[in-house]
Every structure is written in C-alpha cells, then in structure tokens.
Amino acid sequence: MAQAKSSLRGAPIKITAFSKAVIKWVKKIPRGKVATYGQIARLAGKPGGARGVGWILNSSSEKNDLPWQRVINSQGAISFRPKSAEFQLQKKLLQKEGVEFTTKKSVNLDHYGWKKEPANTRKRNAPKMFD
DNA sequence: AACCTGACGAAGA
DNA sequence: TTCTTCGCCAGGT
Numbered sequence: 001m002a003q004a005k006s007s008l009r010g011a012p013i014k015i016t017a018f019s020k021a022v023i024k025w026v027k028k029i030p031r032g033k034v035a036t037y038g039q040i041a042r043l044a045g046k047p048g049g050a051r052g053v054g055w056i057l058n059s060s061s062e063k064n065d066l067p068w069q070r071v072i073n074s075q076g077a078i079s080f081r082p083k084s085a086e087f088q089l090q091k092k093l094l095q096k097e098g099v100e101f102t103t104k105k106s107v108n109l110d111h112y113g114w115k116k117e118p119a120n121t122r123k124r125n126a127p128k129m130f131d
Numbered sequence: 132a133a134c135c136t137g138a139c140g141a142a143g144a
Numbered sequence: 145t146t147c148t149t150c151g152c153c154a155g156g157t
Contacts, residue, residue: 023135036139037138037140039140041139041140046152051137051138051139051154054139055137055138055152068138074140075142079138
C-alpha cells in the first residue's frame with residue numbers, strides 16, 4: 001500500500017495547446033460564478049478532457065493566478081474529500097464571492113453556473129409520451 | 132512501452 | 145438518490 005507521496009503538487013505542467021486553453025478559460029470565469037471541469041474541457045477543445053482539467057489546475061504553478069476555486073464538478077459539488085484542507089479552502093473562497101451552498105458540498109449550478117452563452121437552448125422537461 | 136493514479140462525467144442498477 | 149462501471153485525458157513510475 002503505497003502511501004500517498006503527494007509530491008506532485010506544484011509540479012509544473014506541460015505547456016500544450018490544451019493546458020494553455022484551460023488556463024485561459026478558467027481566468028474568464030466571473031467572480032461569483034462557477035464552471036464545471038467538463039465545461040472548461042469543452043471550451044478548451046477537448047470534450048472528454050475533464051480529468052485533464054483537474055490535473056492541470058492541481059499541478060499548475062500558475063495556480064496562484066487562477067480562480068481555481070470556481071471550477072467544480074458536474075454535480076455542482078467540490079471535488080475534494082470533504083474533510084481536506086483544500087475542500088474547506090475552496091468552499092470558503094466561493095462563499096466569500098457570494099456563492100451559496102445548498103448542501104454541505106454543492107451549489108446550485110442552475111443559479112451560479114457560468115453560462116458563457118445565452119441559455120436559449122435549455123432543455124425543458126419533455127412530457128412523457130410513453131410509460 | 133505497460134500499468135497506475137486522479138480536483139471528471141455519463142449511464143446503469 | 146447513492147454507488148458502480150466504464151471511458152476520457154494528463155502525468156508518473
């Protein structure tokens with residue numbers, strides 16, 4: 001059972017088109033709003049690269065210049081272990097920006113989610129045609 | 132090159 | 145609604 005070495009934190013990331021795009025988009029998330037990893041990945045050109053986004057934010061030395069706390073998962077929840085220092089920090093930073101938590105670890109994406117484009121394509125609950 | 136971990140996500144059970 | 149499983153991508157060993 002290899003104990004977590006966690007020495008990768010702060011390790012520099014490779015400068016690729018993707019990592020640069022991720023950083024660029026994350027910087028554009030407005031204060032008081034949140035985006036999801038998948039959303040950033042999509043904006044950065046890799047629809048399936050959500051995990052990569054998390055890695056980039058975690059290991060980017062530029063993290064200090066990024067509003068990394070505004071990136072959460074698709075469930076509207078913080079993706080750190082609830083007791084971790086990172087979790088608490090992220091929650092604190094978001095609350096400081098005015099983002100409210102509806103549950104202990106998640107926010108209402110419908111209200112705080114960053115919508116780059118007008119939500120005119122929002123899906124409505126389609127009536128059941130069959131049962 | 133092969134195999135493993137992880138700030139993810141969607142679909143099932 | 146919570147827990148699994150599987151598919152993705154970035155990096156490490």
